[in-house]
Amino acid sequence: xxxxxxxxxxxxxxxxxxxxxxxxxxxxxxxxxxxxxxxxxxxxxxxxxxxxxxxxxxxxxxxxxxxxxxxxxxxxxxxxxxxxxxxxxxxxxxxxxxxxxxxxxxxxxxxxxxxxxxxxxxxxxxxxxxxxxxxxxxxxxxxxxxxxxxxxxxxxxxxxxxxxxxxxxxxxxxxxxxxxxxxxxxxxxxxxxxxxxxxxxxxxxxxxxxxxxxxxxxxxxxxxxxxxxxxxxxxxxxxxxxxxxxxxxxxxxxxxxxxxxxxxxxxxxxxxxxxxxxxxxxxxxxxxxxx
Numbered sequence: 414x415x416x417x418x419x420x421x422x423x424x425x426x427x428x429x430x431x432x433x434x435x436x437x438x439x440x441x442x443x444x445x446x447x448x449x450x451x452x453x454x455x456x457x458x459x460x461x462x463x464x465x466x467x468x469x470x471x472x473x474x475x476x477x478x479x480x481x482x483x484x485x486x487x488x489x490x491x492x493x494x495x496x497x498x499x500x501x502x503x504x505x506x507x508x509x510x511x512x513x514x515x516x517x518x519x520x521x522x523x524x525x526x527x528x529x530x531x532x533x534x535x536x537x538x539x540x541x542x543x544x545x546x547x548x549x550x551x552x553x554x555x556x557x558x559x560x561x562x563x564x565x566x567x568x569x570x571x572x573x574x575x576x577x578x579x580x581x582x583x584x585x586x587x588x589x590x591x592x593x594x595x596x597x598x599x600x601x602x603x604x605x606x607x608x609x610x611x612x613x614x615x616x617x618x619x620x621x622x623x624x625x626x627x628x629x630x631x632x633x634x635x636x637x638x639x640x641x642x643x644x645x646x647x648x649x650x651x652x653x654x655x656x657x658x659x660x661x662x663x664x665x666x667x668x669x670x671x672x673x674x675x676x677x678x679x680x681x682x683x684x685x686x687x688x689x690x691x692x693x694x695x696x697x698x699x700x701x702x703x704x
Contacts, residue, residue: 447495449615458495461502462526465569467664471558503531507538514541520647521547521576522640524565529572532579542581548643549573550587550673552660552685562671563588566662570671574662583683585660586643587673590653590686594642594694595635596620598627604699612702638698645694646686652697654688657681 443458464470498505506527509517519542521528531539549565550573556562566573577583601622605613616622621630629636645652659679663672 449611455496457498457505459498459500459502459505462530465524465526466529466571471568502527503534506531507535510541511538515543517542518544518546518647520644521545522643524569525572525576526569529575532575540580545581545583546586546643546647547583548586548639550585552587552589552673552675554589554592557588559671561669566673567671570662570664574664577660577662577683584646584655585683585685586646587685590689591637591639591642593689594638594691596638597635600695605702608703612704616702641698642689642694645697649697652690652694653686655684655686658683658685
């Protein structure tokens with residue numbers, strides 16, 4: 414099944430891709446999160462690519478836990494809160510873009526495989542997207558999976574390269590700016606724990622925050638709000654300062670595999686977020702946690 418002509422669309426459509434964990438776990442997790450959020454309208458979910466365009470899948474269970482959600486206990490009720498699209502994720506992207514030209518902002522929080530496949534399949538159709546907001550890359554800073562590469566780009570460098578070099582209007586939210594918005598013990602103690610809600614408990618459990626030690630998973634003093642910042646930029650572009658840069662991604666195996674590369678003199682094809690109003694973003698983040 415899928416959206417029919419004239420049918421109302423939900424505010425959010427999820428297309429899933431392997432990344433931090435395998436695709437089957439991702440599918441299970443989205444059901445859990447939707448059960449927690451209980452959206453006012455059912456949301457479309459499409460299963461996407463279970464492997465990168467080239468090479469083997471890369472996962473991050475060591476950081477996000479075996480299930481990708483830090484072992485949070487939520488009884489999934491997918492059938493109540495979502496509708497499954499029978500086609501592929503790239504088909505849903507194209508269908509939505511063609512039916513609602515220049516209205517849809519796609520926020521990509523994992524490897525860019527699905528979007529790259531959509532571009533390969535129907536570049537004109539995908540070109541109807543209003544904007545792409547991508548969490549990925551490390552432009553002028555160190556990577557987080559290798560010294561040079563950020564995880565999402567490393568997991569599928571070819572897809573990242575094809576998306577960045579496409580003509581899609583793209584805003585990149587790289588480690589350069591997400592590392593400016595850490596989740597700290599003081600924020601957890603002062604604002605998150607006092608909420609005593611299902612959402613606040615989810616944040617505490619998913620990050621493995623320990624109120625006794627003030628540390629997060631793996632004994633870390635902070636954990637970074639990579640994906641929430643990308644969503645925040647999609648909601649309020651004024652949270653960040655951007656610079657238009659010419660970017661590509663290294664796809665040759667070796668030391669720099671997955672590295673975001675600035676191309677001197679190239680077309681400035683990507684709006685790169687380099688600075689963020691940290692307090693304004695944290696205020697938005699907290700407001701959404703309160704519901």
